[in-house]
Structures are given as C-alpha cells and as structure tokens.
Amino acid sequence: MGAVMGTFSSLQTKQRRPSKDKIEDELEMTMVCHRPEGLEQLEAQTNFTKRELQVLYRGFKNECPSGVVNEETFKQIYAQFFPHGDASMYAHYLFHAFDITQTGSVKFEDFVTALSILLRGTVHEKLRWTFNLYDINKDGYINKEEMMDIVKAIYDMMGKYTYPVLKEDTPRQHVDVFFQKMDKNKDGIVTLDEFLESCQEDDNIMRSLQLFQNVM
C-alpha cells in the first residue's frame, strides 16, 4: 500500500512539472538584449558629440533596459506628453518612421540616427524625413488618405476638451488646405520634389525648422 502511494505521488509531481517549465521558458525567452555599436562609431556616423550620445543612451537604457524599444513602449512614452488626448496613432506613425528596417523594434542606433537628422541635419534631410513620415506605405508618394490619417492622428492628440469645439470635418479641411499648397500639378498626390519645393518656398516653414536646433 505504501509503495502504491509512493509511486502515485511521484507520478503526480512528474505530471505537474512540464507545464511549470513551459511558463519558465516563455519568461526567459522574452529577454532579448541588444548592445549598440561603440561610442566612437556612433559619433562618426551621427552629428552628436560623445557627451550628447552618452546622455541619450543613458535615458534610452533607463526606459528600455533590453536595448530595443517596441511599439507599445514607444506609444506609452509618447502618450505621457499629451495627457489631454490620445497620442497612440501618431506615435504609431512616428515609430514606423523611426524603424527604418521595419523590424518592429527600434534600436539605439536607429533612434540616434533619426535624431541626428532631425536636430542636426540639413534642411533637405529634415524635410525628407518628414516626407517619409507622412508617406505611410512608403511608396514615395503622399496621397490624400495618408494625409488624412496623419492629420487625424494629430487632432486626436488634442483630446476632447478643446476650444473651439472640434468639428468632424476639421481634419478634412486641414488636409485640403495642405494639398492646395503642396500639390503643384494638382494630380492628387504629392511627390518628394513637390514637397521639398513647396516647403522651401514657405518662409514660415523654413524659419521654424531652425527653432529646434538646441534640443540637447
């Protein structure tokens, strides 16, 4: 009788173990670690100094110890700056503009490269980056639907309590104004050249491009 009970208890524990291990395996496989290239290399590739890169990395590492940002974390971080509204759609488009290789995660190098363009790049580079942001499907053209998505995402960040009260067709009007200005040949899509040309003609845009030089 005792032998039977002994075998039974051991059988039970063996049955239980495999399911426990499965959970553990899952837990451990989520630890993806990525280490960035050396400081010197990054300094050469970007327009930042070593100190600036250090500051950037420390912050990056604090938020994402694994070395990569995934879209969820990105959205959460970005949403904290816009507590009034919903920044998730705009963060989504931003994320895909940062994630050049479309791997679904942004490494420190991608992050720093994009920042280097945005903060220290030439006007041409900045405008091209913005074009890339607007071009959601990355086909080289901006059409009205893509622009509508982007503009809607921006208006979403305003939230509910705005003054004056937000109307349903405000984004559409906004997009129409934009296309009126940017689409030179009125074919319904904006190409990179049209975009660059129109932006360079506009003094306001040129002036405000210089506004954000001194972020660091």
Next chain:
Amino acid sequence: MAAGVATWLPFARAAAVGWLPLAQQPLPPAPGVKASRGDEVLVVNVSGRRFETWKNTLDRYPDTLLGSSEKEFFYDADSGEYFFDRDPDMFRHVLNFYRTGRLHCPRQECIQAFDEELAFYGLVPELVGDCCLEEYRDRKKENAERLAEDEEAEQAGDGPALPAGSSLRQRLWRAFENPHTSTAALVFYYVTGFFIAVSVIANVVETIPCRGPARRPPREQPCGDRFPLAFFCMDTACVLIFTGEYLLRLFAAPSRCRFLRSVMSLIDVVAILPYYIGLFVPKNEDVSGAFVTLRVFRVFRIFKFSRHSQGLRILGYTLKSCASELGFLLFSLTMAIIIFATVMFYAEKGTNKTNFTSIPAAFWYTIVTMTTLGYGDMVPSTIAGKIFGSICSLSGVLVIALPVPVIVSNFSRIYHQNQRADKRRAQQKVRLARIRLAKSGTTNAFLQYKQNGGLEDSSSGEEQALCVRNRSAFEQQHHHLLHCLEKTTCHEFTDELTFSEALGAVSLGGRTSRSTSVSSQAVGPGSLLSSCCPRRAKRRAIRLANSTASVSRGSMQELDTLAGLRRSPAPQSRSSLNAKPHDSLDLNCDSRDFVAAIISIPTPPANTPDESQPSSPGGGGGASSTLRNSSLGTPCLLPETVKISSL
C-alpha cells in the same frame, strides 16, 4: 569561457613550448598586444557608492554591459569613473557575479527589482547560481501568477468600458456574464435563480405523500399524482424560461461552438431535455419506465445554481484540479476493498447462515467498515473474521484520511486566491482613480499656465505671474510643445467647464434661428477662429450654423471614446508616474521629442553637457512637429495675429 580560465591563459601559452620540436611548419607570429595595462583599476560609481575593481574582472563576461564597450556610454570624463544611477545594494550582487562567477539572489529584495537590475546590466537570469536558483524561480512564478490574475481581472471586470458601437449581441452577452452592469441584467439574473429554486422544490415536493381524498382506507399518494396538472404547469413554465434563457445565451455568445461545448451549457441542456423527451414519448407501459428514469435528470437543474454562486464554482474547480488526488483515493480504496473482501469471505466461509455469500457480497461489508459507517447488517462471527474486520476498519481511516488534506488545501488556496482577486479588483479601481487624480496635475499645469497669461509676449515680463516665470526648463519646454500642437490644429486645450459651456453655446446656437446663430457664433468662438484662421473662419461660421447639435454631439462622442481610453501606467516604463513637472530634474533637454522623455527623468543636472541652452522658453523641440505645424496651418503660426482671448 568560465571566469578563472583567463588567468590560466599565460600558463597554457607557455606550455606550448612543448610543441615546438614537433612542429612541422613554422608557428604563426604572436598577436601584438598593446601595452597591456591589464592591472588597471576601474572605479564604478553607483549612486554615490564607489566600487573599485580590476578591469580584467569586468572583461570576463564580454556580453554584458560592464564587460563590453557599452559601459563607455556611462563614462564620466571629468571624474574618470563610470557612473550608474541605479541601486547600489543590488549592484553589489552584480559585481560579485563578475568576481566569483555565481550570481546570488538577495533574499530580502523584491524579485521584480532584482530582475530589472539584471536586465539593465545585461545579465541573463539563467546565470543565477544553483544555490539560489530554486528560490528565484519560485518567487518569479508567484509574481507572474499574481500579475496574470490581475490582468484577467482587468479584462473580465471591464464592465463600464464597452464601446458605444457594440451590437445587441455583445451587449446581451455582457449582460449575461456580468449581471451587475445593468438593472435589467440583474433582474433577469434573480428571476432565473428564483425559477431554478422553484423547479427544484417542485421536484422535491412532488414525491411527498399527501393524504388522498377521504376514502376508506385513506390512501397515501405522492403529491405529484394527486395534483398532476398543477405540477405539470409549473414544470412547463420553468422549462419555458430555461429554454428561453438558453436560446438567448446561444444567440449572444461570441463563439457559439465554444459555448456549446462549455459545461454550463451542457447542464442547461440536460436540465431541459427530459421535459421535451417526455412530451414526445407516448404514455405506454413499455417506455414509461425509461420515462421515469429521465425524470431523475431533472435534478440537474440544481447545478444551474453554479452560475449564481461563486462558491459552487470554486468547489467544482477544486474538484477538477484535485482530479489526481481523487483518482488516487479511488484506486487505493478499490484495492483495499478487494483485498479485505477476499480475506473476510474466506475467513467467514465456514460459518453457517453467513451473510458473506460471495466476495462481491463482502464488498458491501468492506466499504461500510472502511468508511466507519458500520450499519451492522453484515457482521463477522468467527474470531478470524473479527480480527480482520478490525484491521479493515483501522486501515480504512488511514486510507481516506490521507488524500483529504490535499483536497482541502487546494480548495483553501483557490478560495483565498479568489478572495484576493476580488479584493484587488476593488482596490485597483480606487488606485487607478487616485493615480489619475495625481496625473491630472500635469494636465492642469498647462491650462493654469495659459490662464496666468503665460502665452503673452515675453516683453511684458513684469506683468507675468511669478509662477509663470519660475517654471522649470522641463515645464517650459513641455508647454512649448503643447503650444505648438495648439497652433498646428488651430484649437486650444481647455478644461471641462469651458468645454461644456462652449458645447452648450453651440447646441443652443443650432436650435435658435439660423441668422442669429451665425452672428453669435461669429462673435463668440468665431472671433478666435477669425483671428487664428482667417481663410476658414467664414466657411466654418456657415458650417456651424448648418450643423445641428446632433452632429457636434456625434463627434463629441467619437472624441469621448478616443480620449476615454485611459492607459494604465506601464510597469516597465519608469517615468510614467514621475512625469510631473515639479518632480523632474532641471535639464537642458526638450521634452517635445520622446528623447527628452527618456533623458529628462534620470539625468542629474550636473551632468548636462553644455550650458549654451538659450534661456528663451521657446528653445528646443523636434523639428518634425514644427514642420507639420507650419506646413499644415500656415496662418496659425503668425504670432501677431494670435491674440488668445481670455478663456
């Protein structure tokens, strides 16, 4: 390679002298090692506590933060040390790993915090040494289970947040699953419960003998036969309600196949089926026996109560999870019964007029004795039989008493887990509400800043309120960011009060005569529009007059749902709860880009690189937003035309 191997490398290389005579080809030249400053002492400053170690020690594990070039990102050239803004107590364990090759788990620290430190320093949790591995795994699993419970509770108790556009099906299902969400659901819940009780009681009362009509001799009949019509009506009513409920559930279920296979639906079917079978079975003698058996299944209706009682569900779940213990109990009992029945049979074989006629007949005696019931309808008479009978009863106590505590402890654990989950769910709502309240400080800071005339021209600096001037750099830049967004969209942030006033004004304007509404709109909110977006103001004023209140309310609802998606603070993202402006440290980084989100919180002021930060509040930001700003809303950027009227 293991920790100490590197130390033995010079020895191994020296021992290569033994190969020289045998080598048939010239050996390759030795690698030119730079002036090896191998015995260099590195200083690692973790939050003020200085740790000093050899460079070699850290180089032992080149795939970690400290062993690779990643630590150069944390190097402070001024002080010549590596600075980490982390927990010094935990760092001790990390450094010991480099020294000894074994990672130990601190007993008194939270396992989550320890995990985060490991993730930061690039150490994989497998490296935890054998001495601490068991405990580490147990604690981690406990935590993971608790987190999973929390998530389940959040998803399950997602009561009020149902999207507005849900279909009738979805709402029905939600009403069925969480009866507390609406009064109708609650009423339905109680009505079905009542009818289950009525049905069960009717089944029971049906069999009580009532005194028949005055007859000599008075015959006793079960009540069911005496009032067949009444009972039949009651049964029909209950079955109709149960059928209706089942069909409604079937209709509302998101996954019908899964619903059909679930236990509760099977119970429902078994509860109502006998009635329908009884309807269609003709009342002849052959089948009526089977029909009577079917009536037994009506008692299954009592199981329908498990939807109404959580305790019943826990009991059922416990039994399911203790299936192996129960199986063991059954098996060992069977074995013991067979053994003892055989023994008793052969012991009592000799006696005359004995009850132990066969071994199966002795089973009854064994069961009754082992469970200590002792009816006394079968007793041994021989001495041998009595001896074995007593052994039988003693061992019965043991066999039954052993698995029972396991089942009981399982039940207790599951029950307490449920209690805890319920309590936590209740507390979670309060917690989230408090967190939301704290975070609203950030939201209101910008509105307050605007009210205090912060957006006025800075030339009239003397009139600005003190609070406006004394904002930290983070606040300034964050407010600039929000201000840029306002300019992009030509709308302003307001608080709920002003918004509802404006909403009221719009809806009122829509209802009164068109002409007056146009003028009132043009004067009121329209004035802002005309100054802000001159091109579109005229178009918009006309559109305002034409739009009915319902349209605006529709868009409000849309925005409502969008804005209503409040995200709970992320467990990984450290800066979530600390994003209050006055809590953050003073820095030179703008918060517009998520760059600053990341930089702003951890970096201490002393470390900021250049003091060349322009003092104007407008400094810093991501160029991308400005681009959108300007390209989409050109008129909005002209500072002169924007005169924001007082809110």
